[in-house]
Amino acid sequence: ILNVEQSPQSLHVQEGDSTNFTCSFPSSNFYALHWYRWETAKSPEALFVMTLNGDEKKKGRISATLNTKEGYSYLYIKGSQPEDSATYLCASWGDNDMRFGAGTRLTVKP
């Protein structure tokens, strides 16, 4: 069973602030790392899938990096907006098994 951990559990920032949070995962038998954005009352929305060590992905103001050797990924949000408020989930895929972290709940105050 994979143990995927995310930190912090929750985060409150002001509009315009940049922020980042962490996902750590077992580095053995790693296949892929996913980031999802989950707004209340909606289904999780895929942000990024990363497979290679050193991968960096970007979508608008959101970007992510991946270090498979040490087993962590960072998600960055530049210039946070209230509409960025959501739970950000990471999931690690390994050995035909995918496990989610508990998520980081981001609240952006106007």
Add this chain to the structure above:
Amino acid sequence: GAGVSQSPSNKVTEKGKDVELRCDPISGHTALYWYRQSLGQGLEFLIYFQGNSAPDKSGLPSDRFSAERTGGSVSTLTIQRTQQEDSAVYLCASRRGQLNSYEQYFGPGTRLTVT
């Protein structure tokens, strides 16, 4: 349909009753997953199907929970003798199931409330 669908979207049931939740995956997706999120908790893995078989049932919280999948398509999650702690959003996701196909696509979820 184009995406994963789940029904019902909301279910309120009395403690002790049985409920059945349904998931229709994306056509052609061989892998299907059930998760749940309880209030204040992270996403919790329940069960995974590859085709009609379930190689990983480790996440089912008790023997009141069961799931099946028929024809490699529709899946049902059944909760018998529901308890208040079963109240949660139950999410289904599907994946193509091919090598190097990692992306899961989620349904809108079923919000279960046990009174």
